[in-house]
Amino acid sequence: SSELTQDPAVSVALGQTVRITCQGDSFRSYYASWYQQKPGQAPVLVIYGKNNRPSGIPDRFSGSSSGNTASLTITGAQADDEADYYCNSRDSRGNHVLFGGGTKLTVL
Amino acid sequence: QLQLQESGPGLVKPSQTLSLTCTVSGGSISSGNYYWTWIRQPAGKGLEWIGRIYTSGSTNYHPSLKSRVTISVDTSKNQFSLKLSSVTAADTAVYFCARGVDYGGNSLYFQHWGQGSLVTVSS
Numbered sequence: 566s567s568e569l570t571q572d573p574a575v576s577v578a579l580g581q582t583v584r585i586t587c588q589g590d591s592f593r594s595y596y597a598s599w600y601q602q603k604p605g606q607a608p609v610l611v612i613y614g615k616n617n618r619p620s621g622i623p624d625r626f627s628g629s630s631s632g633n634t635a636s637l638t639i640t641g642a643q644a645d646d647e648a649d650y651y652c653n654s655r656d657s658r659g660n661h662v663l664f665g666g667g668t669k670l671t672v673l
Numbered sequence: 674q675l676q677l678q679e680s681g682p683g684l685v686k687p688s689q690t691l692s693l694t695c696t697v698s699g700g701s702i703s704s705g706n707y708y709w710t711w712i713r714q715p716a717g718k719g720l721e722w723i724g725r726i727y728t729s730g731s732t733n734y735h736p737s738l739k740s741r742v743t744i745s746v747d748t749s750k751n752q753f754s755l756k757l758s759s760v761t762a763a764d765t766a767v768y769f770c771a772r773g774v775d776y777g778g779n780s781l782y783f784q785h786w787g788q789g790s791l792v793t794v795s796s
Contacts, residue, residue: 598781600783607786608720608783
């Protein structure tokens, strides 16, 4: 398959936990990376590999994977986490790069 | 600190060729096991991978754009470039350049991005 599928929108109450998911056949072989994008800005990498955070990314962000679904979990969501989130991986043949359609996270 | 900066015309006429350059600073484009990538984002829509180039010159392109895309690298200038031919209004987007990393044999990621360059296709 050459697609990664995300829910278009998710909401979470301030301080609560939210999971953003991404479905695709590639996750049976590869891990997802996750990006946060705020309006008018370039995406920012928040998770890569099995569950790695770049320097400067808060530890409330974590990643996991099961079967054909990759997940980004934000534990204790903050107002500053309101943004679009994109998953990213290879296609199942490994030759091309895929992005999910993005999930708009609203923090209530 | 690695930085990437896109440059090129902000307006391209339909049927013409879109050309963008990404200048890399703070590190050599030739060093390390990286690849150099173009990604675009139409207004209000998601990210779309266009293609990538390794410093060896090896390329991969998005299947739907493959017939119109050329990505090249100029190591002497620490730059890589995108050419997209026969553009239409559907190619109007913010174009990002980014450095890609294959990690652990089973993942990839883009940690360094340019700020993005808006290209509008219009007569």
